[in-house]
Amino acid sequence: MGRAPCCDKAKVKKGPWSSEEDAKLKDYIQKYGTGGNWIALPQKIGLKRCGKSCRLRWLNYLRPNIKHGGFSEEEDNIICSLYISIGSRWSIIAAQLPGRTDNDIKNYWNTRLKKKLLGRRKQSQANKLFGSSHDPKDGNGMETLSNSAIERLQLHMQLQSLENPDFPHYDNPPMWPCKLNPIQEKMMQTLQLVNESSNPMMMQNFTPATPKKVDEYYAQSTNPLQQDYSPMSNMMMTGIESSMGINIPESSSSLVPESKGTTQPPSMELQQCWAFQAEIDELLSNKGAIPLEGQHMSTEFDCFKDMHGVKDSMTWWSNEFQANSTSWDSTGVLDHKQIDKKYNESVIGRNVQ
DNA sequence: AATTCGGCCAACCGCACAATG
DNA sequence: ACATTGTGCGGTTGGCCGAAT
Known part of the structure; x- marks a missing residue:
C-alpha cells in the first residue's frame, strides 16, 4: 500500500x-x-x-532571475565537469549555476550537451553493449551499470585521451584521484560490483592496496606520464583504481615527486588495476566494431573539438568547485534553501524557518 | 501541400527523505 | 519509536514545432 x-x-x-x-x-x-x-x-x-x-x-x-536557454560555453563546461564528477545530481549542478534550474539543466544535458560530447557513434555502441537488448537473465552483471555511469566513464576516458594523445590510455598508468567524495565512492562501488560479477577470476586474486602501497607506487614510477598530478586528474577520477579498492592518501594529492625513483615493476594490484582499465576501455571503445557509414575511427573524439578550451575551463572549475564545497552531500541543497530563504526574507520581508 | 519524424521542453509521476506530532 | 505529511529530486512523458520527405 x-x-x-x-x-x-x-x-x-x-x-x-x-x-x-x-x-x-x-x-x-x-x-x-x-x-x-x-x-x-x-x-x-x-x-x-x-x-x-x-x-x-x-x-x-x-x-525571479530565472534564465532560459542560451547556455554559455562556460556553463557547458561546468555542467560537463560536474556531471562526470557527481552524475545526474541536477539540483547540485543547478546550485552552481545562478539563474538555472535543475529541470533546465537536465533537459539541456539530455537533449543537446550529451550528444555534443558523446556523439552518436559511441552512444550507439554503448546501447549495443549495455542497452535494452541485453538479456538481464544472462547474469553477467552488466545491466547494473547505469547509463549515467557509462556516460561518465566514456566522457572521462575521452578526456584522458586528450590529456595524453600520444598514448593509448590502456597503456597509460592510472591518473590518481587525490580523494574521492562520497558520491564518487558510490559510483566506484557500483563499478566494482559490475566487475566482480563480470570477471570473478580477476577479483578473486585481488586484495585492496593500502595507502602505503600507493605511496610506494609513486616512488617507483619511471614513466613521466605516471607523474600526472594535474588538477584535471584529481577531479576527473579515473575510477578504475578506486573500483579496485585502492585508497589514495589525502597527502598524496599535493605531492609532486622530485625523482623518478627505481625501476621496480609496479605491484600486482596496480598491474591488475591497469588490466581492468584496459578491459573496460576495450569494452567501451569496441575496437573490433565496424565504423558506421560515413564515419572513421579517427573521428573517435571529434565531438570534443566543439568544446573550445574545455580542458582548461574544466580544470579551473574543478579546483574552484572543490575549494568552495565544504561538503559534497549538502552543497546544492543548502544553497537552494538559502536562496529561497533570502527571497522570502528580503523580498517578502518574512522570516521563514 | 500533406505527412512523417525527431528535437525540444514544460510538466507530471513516484520515490526517498525530512519534519512533525 | 512510529506514523503521517510535506518537500525535494530525478526520471519520464506528452505535446508542440520545425525540418525532412
Whole structure:
C-alpha cells in the first residue's frame, strides 16, 4: 500500500499553465511568500492545481532571475565537469549555476550537451553493449551499470585521451584521484560490483592496496606520464583504481615527486588495476566494431573539438568547485534553501524557518 | 501541400527523505 | 519509536514545432 496522494487528482487541473494562473501564483508568492506549505497554497489562491505543480511552476518558471536557454560555453563546461564528477545530481549542478534550474539543466544535458560530447557513434555502441537488448537473465552483471555511469566513464576516458594523445590510455598508468567524495565512492562501488560479477577470476586474486602501497607506487614510477598530478586528474577520477579498492592518501594529492625513483615493476594490484582499465576501455571503445557509414575511427573524439578550451575551463572549475564545497552531500541543497530563504526574507520581508 | 519524424521542453509521476506530532 | 505529511529530486512523458520527405 502506497502513501496517500497529495491531492485529489480528479479535481486538479493538469497540463500547461495559463497566464492567469501564472499571475495568481506569482502575485501571491511575491506578496506573502510560499507560507511554508505548498499543498495548501493552491486552495488559498483559488487555483485548481496540485501543490507540487505550483511549486514546480514557481521554481522553474516564475521565480525571479530565472534564465532560459542560451547556455554559455562556460556553463557547458561546468555542467560537463560536474556531471562526470557527481552524475545526474541536477539540483547540485543547478546550485552552481545562478539563474538555472535543475529541470533546465537536465533537459539541456539530455537533449543537446550529451550528444555534443558523446556523439552518436559511441552512444550507439554503448546501447549495443549495455542497452535494452541485453538479456538481464544472462547474469553477467552488466545491466547494473547505469547509463549515467557509462556516460561518465566514456566522457572521462575521452578526456584522458586528450590529456595524453600520444598514448593509448590502456597503456597509460592510472591518473590518481587525490580523494574521492562520497558520491564518487558510490559510483566506484557500483563499478566494482559490475566487475566482480563480470570477471570473478580477476577479483578473486585481488586484495585492496593500502595507502602505503600507493605511496610506494609513486616512488617507483619511471614513466613521466605516471607523474600526472594535474588538477584535471584529481577531479576527473579515473575510477578504475578506486573500483579496485585502492585508497589514495589525502597527502598524496599535493605531492609532486622530485625523482623518478627505481625501476621496480609496479605491484600486482596496480598491474591488475591497469588490466581492468584496459578491459573496460576495450569494452567501451569496441575496437573490433565496424565504423558506421560515413564515419572513421579517427573521428573517435571529434565531438570534443566543439568544446573550445574545455580542458582548461574544466580544470579551473574543478579546483574552484572543490575549494568552495565544504561538503559534497549538502552543497546544492543548502544553497537552494538559502536562496529561497533570502527571497522570502528580503523580498517578502518574512522570516521563514 | 500533406505527412512523417525527431528535437525540444514544460510538466507530471513516484520515490526517498525530512519534519512533525 | 512510529506514523503521517510535506518537500525535494530525478526520471519520464506528452505535446508542440520545425525540418525532412
